[in-house]
Every structure is written in structure tokens, then in C-alpha cells.
Amino acid sequence: MNKLVFLEEKATQIRRDLLKMIVNAGTGHTAGSLSNTDIMTVLFYEVMDxxxxxxxxxxxxxxxxxxxHSVESYYTILADKGYFDKEELNTFCQYKSRLIGHPNNKVPGVEMNTGALGHGLAIATGIAKAAKMSKKDYKVYTLMGDGEQAEGSVWEAAMAASHFKLDNLVGIVDRNNLQITDNTERVMTLEPLAEKWKSFGWEVIEVDGHNYQELIDAFSESKKNNGKPTLVLANTIKGKGVSFMENKVEWHHGLPSAEELAQALEELSSQKEVKQNV
Structure with a gap:
């Protein structure tokens, strides 16, 4: 099977599964998980070792x-890859489940407990620095939200990563332009975001966060950046793949009804069929 077709089909499956998981749990961060699904699919099925x-x-x-908070795509991918049984997804956010509403390192494949926004890049910077000190060749990837860019700790970590020339570090911003209450630019102006990262000494690659080839190329390019960390600025659509969720702030933490779930699953299936027939 063609690599891009495989990634496209896998992302559709992940979107369907995470929606069912959220509805079964009665809670979840729906639209943000849909916006980052393509990024994470490329990372886990194509890029990371x-x-x-x-x-x-x-x-x-x-x-x-x-x-x-957008852990749903993460758990769904880990289960699909075989880190734990897919049946466990049915316990998401249930009493005594290890699949809690934010990443839990008791789950195989999860490196760190996260959820307090603004901390992921600092953790990743420390891990990347440790790799350099230990003369290890592994890469460190961290996926941030765009609303998270208002956190000062992000920029402290960005400055440190540049200072220590951590070219084994790749930050990704899920730039869907919405956060929990409103458009990011109304809550806290971020633009010019790419220029800000460049001014902190990062190599910035801007891509369509739903284009698999652009994402693959960006992550490949990041391996060539000698002496600089890389920021992949991925322009995405919040709620991607479900028409009534796309670019709607209310779906940040929205819970689909049974009827809405059926419509969403039908739309995702229809998109898959159309793409296969093109």
C-alpha cells in the first residue's frame, strides 16, 4: 500500500476510534484531538523509532x-500499535482506569505525565540535553497547543534549547487558532508566531498539519539542522474531519450525542471512500 494512503486511512481510523472512546466515557477533549491526529499519525507510524x-x-x-488534554488521539494510537489491548480504551476516564484524561506514564508508550500547559517543552529540552550528554542519537519530539504559547515557561525552554544547540529536539505547534474560550488571537495575540520562534534561535518549518507529505518532509528536514532545535508550525483545523465540529470553539470539550457520533462516523467513512475512489 502507498505510504500516504496508509497514513490517511490510519488517521481516519484513529479519528473514528477516539470519537467512540469519548462518547463511551462521557467526557473528553474532542476537537483538539481531531486537529492533532494527522501529526501524531505521521510521528508514530512513519517518523519515530x-x-x-x-x-x-x-x-x-x-x-x-x-x-x-488532547490525550485521546495518543491513547488510541498506542492501543492500535499494540502497546496495550484496544479493549482497554473502553475504560477511558472510568473509575480506577489507568487511561485518565491526561497522559499517564503508567501506560506503556507514555513517557511523562503531562497536562499542566507550558511544561512539555521544558521536559523535552531536558531529555534532549540528557541525550547530548550521554552521546545518544535519539530524537525528542513534543507537541504543543497554540493556546499554550501564551505560557512563559514555553519561551524559557525555547531559549534554553537554542542556547544548548539541541538539534535533536523538535517542537510541534498544533496551530488550529482556537483554545478553550475563543480564537487565540483574541485571548492572547500570538502572531507573528513563526518569527518569534526564529528570534529565539530555532529553525522554523511551516506546514499544512493535515498534509502527510509536508509533515514527513518537515520531520526529515529537522534531522539536517546542525546546532539548532526545530519548530514545526503545523497549521490545522480544530475538529478536523467532522463538518459540524470544524473551527467551532464549543467542541474544545464538547461531547457528541449518539446522533452526532453517528453523523461523524458516517462523514469520516464517506471521506475515506471518496479518497479511495479518486
Whole structure:
């Protein structure tokens, strides 16, 4: 199967599964998980070097989900890859489940507990620095939200990563332009965001965060940045793939009804069929 077709089909499956998981749990961060699904699909199925049968493999690439509230795509991907049984997804946010509403490192494949926004990049910077000190070749990836860019700790970590020339570090911003209450530019102006990262000494690659080839190329390019960390600025659509959720702030933490779930699953299936027939 063509690589891009595989990634497209896998992302559709992940979107369907995470929506069902959220509805079953009665809670979740819906639209933000849909916006980052393509980014995470490319990372986990194409880019990162990891071993499912040895989650603690010393030379694995590391992934930190800084926007920890969008954990649904993370858990769904880990289950699909075989880090734990898919049936466990049915326990998401249930009493005594290890699949809590933010990343939990008791789950195989999860590096760090995250969720307090603004901390993921600092953690990833420390891990990348440790790799340099230990003369290890693994890469460190961290996915941040765009609303998270208003946190001062993000910029402290960005400054440190540049200072220490951490070219083994890749930050990704899920730039969907919405956060929990409103458009990011109305809550706290971020633009010119790319220029801000460049001014902190980062190599910035701007991509369509739903274009698999652009994402693959960006992550490949990041490996060539000698002496600089890389920021992949991924322009995305919040709620991607479900028409009535796209670019709607109310779906940040929205819970689909049974009827809305059925419509969403139908839309995702229809998109898959159209793409297969093109």
C-alpha cells in the first residue's frame, strides 16, 4: 500500500476510534484531538523509532504530549500499535482506569505525565540535553497547543534549547487558532508566531498539519539542522474531519450525542471512500 494512503486511512481510523472512546466515557477533549491526529499519525507510524515490545528501549525516540488534554488521539494510537489491548480504551476516564484524561506514564508508550500547559517543552529540552550528554542519537519530539504559547515557561525552554544547540529536539505547534474560550488571537495575540520562534534561535518549518507529505518532509528536514532545535508550525483545523465540529470553539470539550457520533462516523467513512475512489 502507498505510504500516504496508509497514513490517511490510519488517521481516519484513529479519528473514528477516539470519537467512540469519548462518547463511551462521557467526557473528553474532542476537537483538539481531531486537529492533532494527522501529526501524531505521521510521528508514530512513519517518523519515530520505537519498539512496541520494548517500550523502555534505551535508544527509542521520545515523544512528549505537552497539550496533554488532547490525550485521546495518543491513547488510541498506542492501543492500535499494540502497546496495550484496544479493549482497554473502553475504560477511558472510568473509575480506577489507568487511561485518565491526561497522559499517564503508567501506560506503556507514555513517557511523562503531562497536562499542566507550558511544561512539555521544558521536559523535552531536558531529555534532549540528557541525550547530548550521554552521546545518544535519539530524537525528542513534543507537541504543543497554540493556546499554550501564551505560557512563559514555553519561551524559557525555547531559549534554553537554542542556547544548548539541541538539534535533536523538535517542537510541534498544533496551530488550529482556537483554545478553550475563543480564537487565540483574541485571548492572547500570538502572531507573528513563526518569527518569534526564529528570534529565539530555532529553525522554523511551516506546514499544512493535515498534509502527510509536508509533515514527513518537515520531520526529515529537522534531522539536517546542525546546532539548532526545530519548530514545526503545523497549521490545522480544530475538529478536523467532522463538518459540524470544524473551527467551532464549543467542541474544545464538547461531547457528541449518539446522533452526532453517528453523523461523524458516517462523514469520516464517506471521506475515506471518496479518497479511495479518486
Amino acid at each position: 520505537m519498539k512496541v515490545d520494548d517500550p523502555d528501549w534505551e535508544d527509542r525516540d521520545r515523544f512528549i504530549l505537552s497539550k496533554g
